Amino acid sequence: MPGARLTHEDRGRIAAWLADGLGYAEIGRRLGRPTSTISREVARNGAPGAYRPDQAQRAAGHRARRRGPRPTEAAADGQPTEAVRGFVDEFATLLAAAGLPRMTARVFVCLLTTDAGGLTAAELVRRLRVSPASVSKSIGYLEAMELVTRRMDAGGRRQRYLIDDDVWMRAWRADTGAHGEIAVAAQRGIEIFGAGSTAGARLDRMGHFFGRLSRQMSDSTLAEPAVDDALTVLAALVHAGRPLAPGALADALGWTRDRVAAALDAIRLHPAIADPLVLRAIEPETYTVAIRPDRLGGAQRQALEAIAR
Incomplete structure (x- = not known):
């Protein structure tokens, strides 16, 4: 079902459809999954011509055991969980397809899925594992579109970026x-x-x-x-x-x-x-x-x- 992990049967179908020459979008449509889920699955486990469903299934099981129980937003060290990072990447891919620059889309979704206090530039760098320059450029783009606002944190030392309730209007x-x-x-x-x-x-x-x-x-x-x-x-x-x-x-x-x-x-x-x-x-x-x-x-x-x- 959409949103759940890919099953061994799903991976077998992906391998068969790749062999038939189908594209990621068509495979995603047949499985009821976003195109980004299929492209990420194949990229994570080789390439279209080297995708092996059994190997992909074992790798997925290993990742699940390694992660253990998943909190909803962040792990104990403050970093987003694998599930959150996957959602940020998947949602950012959809926004990028709609015209938003890829890095800017990732910053936007990261802010969209954080708590009401927003994030500092340093926190965005750590969460997204990108350079400060990439975050700064993306924030400037989002501010120009009035999609992001900035406020000083409680100590008045750093600026925090957030998405307020009026952004969609x-x-x-x-x-x-x-x-x-x-x-x-x-x-x-x-x-x-x-x-x-x-x-x-x-x-x-x-x-x-x-x-x-x-x-x-x-x-x-x-x-x-x-x-x-x-x-x-x-x-x-x-x-x-x-x-x-x-x-x-x-x-x-x-x-x-x-x-x-x-x-x-x-x-x-x-x-x-x-x-x-x-x-x-x-x-x-x-x-x-x-x-x-x-x-x-x-x-x-x-x-x-x-x-x-």
């Missing part, structure tokens, strides 16, 4: 905003290359795809007053017919500048609010609105432009 919002920005950038590309060009057609399809993702991922829990303020700001920009700075919007609407700034932030974080419009920054602190690029295809825009002429 931040990641969700970052992805939502990024997808909306890609849709807008695709529209600019269409204007440069031309809607009838090969590049324009590709960018048009790309803009539609990422525009749909942005709408689907927008946070539907945004408070109603924030949505109302955002719509009012959009209406003001449409009515003005020209770019406006937040100060001018605040004066025209009779609001504080903070309220206008909050409304603009809501539109940027939740671009679906503006549908079928999109907020654009013309220059620092000056905003306008345009038609959302993924709402009209290239051929539709050309036909409408012809009518307008």
